[in-house]
Structure formats: structure tokens, C-alpha cells
Amino acid sequence: MTSSVKRSCGDCTLCCKVMAIEALAKPANTWCRHCKPGRGCATYSARPGECEDFACLWLASDLLDERWKPNRSKLVLTTSEDGIEVRCDPGSPNAWRGEPYAGDIRAWAAEGERNDMTVVVIAGQRLILITPDREFDLGIVGPDERIVREVEGTKVVGARVVKDSQISDG
Numbered sequence: 001m002t003s004s005v006k007r008s009c010g011d012c013t014l015c016c017k018v019m020a021i022e023a024l025a026k027p028a029n030t031w032c033r034h035c036k037p038g039r040g041c042a043t044y045s046a047r048p049g050e051c052e053d054f055a056c057l058w059l060a061s062d063l064l065d066e067r068w069k070p071n072r073s074k075l076v077l078t079t080s081e082d083g084i085e086v087r088c089d090p091g092s093p094n095a096w097r098g099e100p101y102a103g104d105i106r107a108w109a110a111e112g113e114r115n116d117m118t119v120v121v122i123a124g125q126r127l128i129l130i131t132p133d134r135e136f137d138l139g140i141v142g143p144d145e146r147i148v149r150e151v152e153g154t155k156v157v158g159a160r161v162v163k164d165s166q167i168s169d170g
Helices: 049-053 101-114 164-168
Strands: 075-080 083-088 118-123 126-130 135-140 145-152 155-163
Touching (some): 101 118, 118 145, 126 145, 145 164
Antiparallel strands (some): 075 083, 126 135, 145 155
């Protein structure tokens, strides 16, 4: 299905808070110094390429209704190499547990389990792997670490965090 929705950020600036911006040395979960919350970027025409190229899933997909608009849901959805990331506003770290969000996230996890894709919730610095019937709170996952899922068939039965070097070495 192709997206026919033409959405704009409007009054939403949550990505300017939850996303890290390498070009500006801005860590995740802090407001960008150029953001005017609820109004937009003060340096929009000169914003870094990573900001210019960014579009959350609410902007990019007509499969998410207005309830998923980030400044309403308190969640910014993005894709990763192997699935979906649900980034919580640090002021609302449990927003993903409310409905309709929790039900949709579990449904995506069920679809992901069948297709070897992951769904993770990022709440503050904590990373939580979501499966159809479990949550694996993996704590803080560093840039040199990866999630290893233990599966039986297609069902995820365990998850742990390991250093990249442990994966490379076998």
C-alpha cells in the first residue's frame, strides 16, 4: 500500500526532543537548542541533513491515524535495520502502555515475530524488546552492544545484550 496522506509536522516537535542529532552533538531525550517546542525549528532552512531527511512513521505512513501523532501520543515511531522503534517522550515513559498504543505495538510484535523483525520501546535510556506475550527490559544498550534474541521456531523466548566483539568472535 502506498501512502496517500500528505501530513506535516504542524505543531509537533517531539522528534526534536527524543532523537539524538549527531551533527549538533545533541543527545536523545533533551530539547534541541534550535527547537521552539510546539512551533518548530528556529534554523529550519539551515538544519542538518539528518533533520532534513528525518520523517517519523506518523508522517510517512497513512496506516497510523491521528491518535499516533507524536505530540498527542507522546511517542515517535521510527524504523531500524530490523524493525520498529517506539521512542517515548521522557516526560511520559509509559505512554506506550496505554491504548490504542499497547494493542497496536503487540500486534506489530506478533507480525514481527513471524517475519524476523523486532519491536523495541525506548523509554529514557532503557530499551525494552516487545514480543506478542512478553517484554524483555534490556536496560541501557550501548552503541557497541547488540540484542541477541533466543528463539524457538519463530517465537522469541529470551533476549540478552552482548558486546559487538562477542558476536564477531562467535
